[in-house]
C-alpha cells in the first residue's frame with residue numbers, strides 16, 4: 001500500500017497547511033489533525049527540468065505546482081503530455097524518486 | 113549602531129580552479145587585506161561564508177582554518193552557512209560585530225569549491241536547500257524552481273524569452289570587461305535565440321529557461337575588510353560605508369507563498385536596508401542583483417523598488433540597466449557571467465560595488481557612483497539579504 005500524502009488542519013483556526021509545520025502559520029496554534037492531500041485542482045505553473053540531481057529514466061522531469069480545489073497548493077510531478085497553465089488535473093500517488101533507502105512515494109498529477 | 117566601513121575588497125577570478133578550498137579563501141583574503149593597507153592594525157575577527165564544503169570538500173570550521181592560514185591568531189572566527197545568501201549573511205555578522213563595538217577590524221571571506229564534484233552531485237547539493245518532503249523528493253532542483261517561477265511571472269507580466277536573453281547579453285558584455293569573471297565571452301540575440309542554431313547553442317534547462325538563462329557552476333572566493341570609524345579615519349583613503357542592511361525570510365516551500373510570483377522577502381529586505389540607510393531606490397547609482405537565473409534579475413529589480421511591478425523588463429528593453437544606462441545592473445557580469453561560487457557570491461557582489469564606489473573598475477566603471485545596492489537571494493527566495501553602500505566624501 002502506498003501511504004497518503006498528508007498535511008495538517010489547525011484545530012484552533014481550521015487552516016490547512018501543506019507541508020506540515022510545528023506551529024500554525026495563521027494563528028500559531030500547536031494542535032493539528034492530519035488531512036489527506038488529494039483531489040482535483042488547477043496547474044499554476046510547470047517546468048520540464050533537464051538539470052536533474054539524480055538519474056531518472058527520462059531526459060527530463062515535468063514538475064508542477066497545483067492549486068487543489070479548496071486552496072491548498074502542492075508541488076509534484078505532472079504526467080500530462082500537453083501541459084498548459086490552468087489545466088485541470090487530479091492527484092495520484094506514485095513513485096517519485098529512487099532514493100538510497102529505496103523507492104519514495106509522492107504526488108503525481110494526471111489530466112482530468 | 114556605530115558606522116561600519118569597507119576598507120578593502122579582493123577576490124579570486126571565478127571559474128574552475130585547481131586550488132584547494134583554503135587557498136582560494138586565503139588568496140582573496142590577502143588581496144582584501146592588501147587593498148585595505150591595514151599596516152600593523154590587527155584583525156579582530158574572521159567570518160567565512162560557505163555552503164557546501166562539509167559535503168563537497170570534506171572540510172568544516174572554515175573560520176578557524178582561515179585564521180590559521182593567515183596566521184591571524186588569536187582573532188575570533190566564525191563560519192556562516194545560509195544557503196546562497198551565506199555571503200551577505202557573513203557580511204552582516206561582521207557588520208554587527210563592528211556596529212556593536214565588539215570589534216574594530218573584521219575580515220569577511222566567502223568561498224566555494226564546487227567544480228570538484230560532478231554535475232549531478234553539484235545540482236543535488238544545491239537542491240538540498242529545498243523543502244525535503246514537499247519539494248526535494250519530487251526531483252526539485254534550483255533550476256526547476258526558477259523555471260516554474262519564470263513561467264508564472266512571464267505569463268502574468270508579458271515577459272518574453274527575448275527579455276531573458278537581453279539580461280544574458282548585457283551581463284555577458286559586462287563580464288567581458290571584468291578580469292575576475294568566469295565567462296568573458298559575449299553572446300548575441302541571434303546566437304542564443306533567433307537563429308536556427310540557437311536551439312542547439314541554447315538548450316532547455318528548466319523550461320522556459322535555457323542554458324543562457326542560468327549561471328555557471330564556479331569555484332572562487334571574495335573578501336572584504338570591514339572597519340570601525342576610528343580605524344577608517346586612521347587608514348585615510350576612500351570611505352565606503354555600509355549604510356544599511358536588511359534581511360527577510362519566507363516559506364520554505366515555494367508553493368506555500370500567497371503569491372508565488374511575488375518576491376516578498378526581497379521587498380521586505382530591500383525596504384529595511386533603504387530605511388536603515390536613510391536612502392531610497394532612486395538614490396542608487398549601481399546595483400548587483402542575484403541573477404542566478406535571468407528572470408530573477410528582472411523580478412528583483414522590481415521587488416527591490418527600482419521599477420514598478422511588471423515594468424522591470426520594459427526598463428531593461430529601454431537600456432536603463434546597461435552599463436551606460438540610468439541604473440546599471442550587474443556591471444560585474446552578475447552571477448550569470450561572472451559566476452556563482454555559492455558561498456562567495458554575496459561577498460563578491462559587495463566587492464564589485466566597493467570597487468565601483470572607489471572608481472576602480474576600469475572598463476566597466478559606472479561613472480561617479482555614490483550609492484550602491486546589492487541583493488543576495490538565498491534559498492529560492494526564502495532568505496534574502498539586501499545591502500546599501502554609500503561613498504562618503506570628506
Ligand SMILES: [Zn+2]
Nearest residue numbers: 010013024027
Ligand atoms: Zn491556526
